[in-house]
Structure formats: structure tokens, C-alpha cells
Amino acid sequence: MNIPGSGLAKGLAVTLKTMTKPVGTQQYPDVAPELPPRSRGVIALLEANCTVCMLCARECPDWCIYIDSHKETVETPGAARTRQRNVLDRFDIDFSLCMYCGICVEVCPFDALYWSPEFEYAETDIRDLLHDKDRLGEWMPTVPAPPAHDPMGEKSKEETSAEKKAL
Ligand code: SF4
Numbered sequence: 001m002n003i004p005g006s007g008l009a010k011g012l013a014v015t016l017k018t019m020t021k022p023v024g025t026q027q028y029p030d031v032a033p034e035l036p037p038r039s040r041g042v043i044a045l046l047e048a049n050c051t052v053c054m055l056c057a058r059e060c061p062d063w064c065i066y067i068d069s070h071k072e073t074v075e076t077p078g079a080a081r082t083r084q085r086n087v088l089d090r091f092d093i094d095f096s097l098c099m100y101c102g103i104c105v106e107v108c109p110f111d112a113l114y115w116s117p118e119f120e121y122a123e124t125d126i127r128d129l130l131h132d133k134d135r136l137g138e139w140m141p142t143v144p145a146p147p148a149h150d151p152m153g154e155k156s157k158e159e160t161s162a163e164k165k166a167l
């Protein structure tokens with residue numbers, strides 16, 4: 001049975017304990033937390049890899065990726081025909097809607113999206129949680145390096161086929 005006021009007393013006890021913690025026991029924001037390397041903090045965009053295939057925007061369950069592009073004609077010297085390529089005009093992610101499911105990062109066939117563990121991008125205006133391609137690109141240097149190659153792991157297809165050719 002709950003004694004009236006016991007919840008409040010417990011809460012005050014926790015507050016008192018935190019307030020009287022010995023100096024030196026520092027917590028966030030004074031000390032940055034040690035996050036696992038695969039933490040889902042924010043999504044970074046490597047713009048050069050994006051082919052505007054739209055797969056991420058189509059698969060996003062929240063419809064919070066907004067992409068615009070235009071076509072550009074590329075003339076290659078010596079080629080019989082010109083070819084067309086997509087140029088990215090807009091790539092925004094609305095982090096006020098994003099649920100950090102990671103589907104966009106998983107489905108991108110061109111390795112243009114990455115998870116960064118950075119999480120300090122809270123805003124006082126919800127509209128500022130819409131990150132454009134430049135802002136998403138600024139997160140790229142914070143993306144952790146991929147894990148080192150396992151020397152005992154399975155060889156890549158490229159290595160195996162190169163070995164077959166050499167025989
Ligand atoms: S993490 Fe999920 S919700 Fe967020 S932008 Fe990617 S697909 Fe959409």
C-alpha cells in the first residue's frame with residue numbers, strides 16, 4: 001500500500017543525493033558521454049555519392065526526407081551521344097519527424113547516408129530541426145571510421161575473383 005506523500009519524499013531524497021554528490025563526480029553536460037560507435041545521433045550526407053535515386057525518400061516511413069533535383073546534359077569528348085545526369089538541388093531531413101529507424105541509411109545503394117553519434121543539435125524552434133544538404137554534409141567528419149578489416153574474416157568477392165584470374 002502506498003503511504004500518501006511517500007513518492008514525494010523519495011523524489012526529494014534523490015534530488016538531495018544528486019545535489020550532495022562529491023565534487024569531481026561530473027556528468028553531462030560537463031563531461032561528454034562515452035557513446036557506442038554505432039550510436040544513432042544524426043544522419044550525415046555524403047553529397048558526392050548521392051545519385052538522386054530517391055530510394056531513401058520513398059522508403060522513409062515518416063516521409064521526412066525532401067529531395068529536389070534537375071537533369072544536366074553531360075558531353076563526353078569522343079562519345080557519340082551526350083548523356084544526362086541528376087544534379088541534387090535539395091536534400092533535407094526533418095529531424096522533428098524522423099524516428100531514427102535507419103531505413104534510409106540501410107537502403108541507400110550508393111553509401112551516401114551515414115549515422116553520426118552527434119546528438120547536440122537541439123533547437124528552440126522546431127523548424128530549425130529541418131537540416132538541409134549543407135548541414136547534413138557538415139556531420140560527415142563526425143562519422144566514425146568503419147571497423148578494421150578482420151584478417152580471419154571471409155574474403156571479399158573482388159579479392160576472390162582477382163585470385164582466380166591470377167591462377
Ligand atoms: S531514420 Fe527513418 S524516419 Fe528518419 S529519415 Fe531515415 S528512414 Fe526516415
Ligand code: SF4
Nearest residue numbers: 050051053054056108
Ligand atoms: S538512397 Fe542514397 S543515392 Fe538515393 S537519393 Fe537517397 S541518399 Fe541519394
